[in-house]
Amino acid sequence: MEPDRATLPELALAPRPLARAGRDAWGTFLRTMAWVGLNTFGGPVAQIGFMHKVAVEEKRWLSDGQLVHLLNFANVIPGPEALEIAIHLGYLRRGIAGGVAAGLLFIWPGFVTLTILAWVYQSYGHVPAIAGFLDGVRPVAIALVAAQVAPTESLRIAL
Numbered sequence: 001m002e003p004d005r006a007t008l009p010e011l012a013l014a015p016r017p018l019a020r021a022g023r024d025a026w027g028t029f030l031r032t033m034a035w036v037g038l039n040t041f042g043g044p045v046a047q048i049g050f051m052h053k054v055a056v057e058e059k060r061w062l063s064d065g066q067l068v069h070l071l072n073f074a075n076v077i078p079g080p081e082a083l084e085i086a087i088h089l090g091y092l093r094r095g096i097a098g099g100v101a102a103g104l105l106f107i108w109p110g111f112v113t114l115t116i117l118a119w120v121y122q123s124y125g126h127v128p129a130i131a132g133f134l135d136g137v138r139p140v141a142i143a144l145v146a147a148q149v150a151p152t153e154s155l156r157i158a159l
Contacts, residue, residue, distance in 0.1 A: 015066040017092050024093050032059065033090060033105040040082065040106065046145045047082035055089055062089075083107065 018024075024032075036054055040047040048071065055061045062070070067085075074084040083106055090102025117134070124130040 014069050015062055015092055017095065020095075023095070023098075026094070029090075029094050029098060030101060030105065033086070033102045036086065036102075037105040037107070037109045041110070041141065041144045043145065044080065044082040046147075048085060051082065051085055051089065061093065 023029075032054065036051060040050050052064075052067055056064055056067055070085050070088050071081065074081040074088075077084065083103060086106040087099045087103040091099035094101065117137070120130060121134060125134065
């Protein structure tokens with residue numbers, strides 16, 4: 001016997017992909033996912049916290065329970081949780097191509113940033129001004145992580 005979906009808790013309802021007619025325009029979707037990619041520094045807790053802010057609070061693409069459902073699913077499969085959630089968000093909003101685009105937009109800013117920093121360190125790390133700049137990047141990174149961790153931890157405790 002099929003349970004009555006109206007009586008199931010909201011957490012039990014997995015998010016479903018949008019029908020083609022209801023999908024976001026590519027421009028809006030790509031700008032949003034690029035914004036997520038540009039602002040997700042500091043590991044999975046900070047990244048998932050920012051995705052919660054965008055997908056649940058601002059865009060209302062998902063409910064809290066649906067994001068928790070995605071997080072639970074991402075915990076079960078191997079690989080980086082935050083990237084898996086970004087890919088799944090892309091799939092839900094724009095299908096398979098959206099999942100691929102979301103995944104690439106999620107990792108591209110970090111890849112480019114680390115590549116540039118590695119090149120600067122390798123090429124100019126011996127210059128005192130550059131060494132000082134690179135030493136100053138560390139506290140900024142810690143502050144970015146701390147700004148995203150606090151809201152996410154309160155969400156996890158509440159659930």
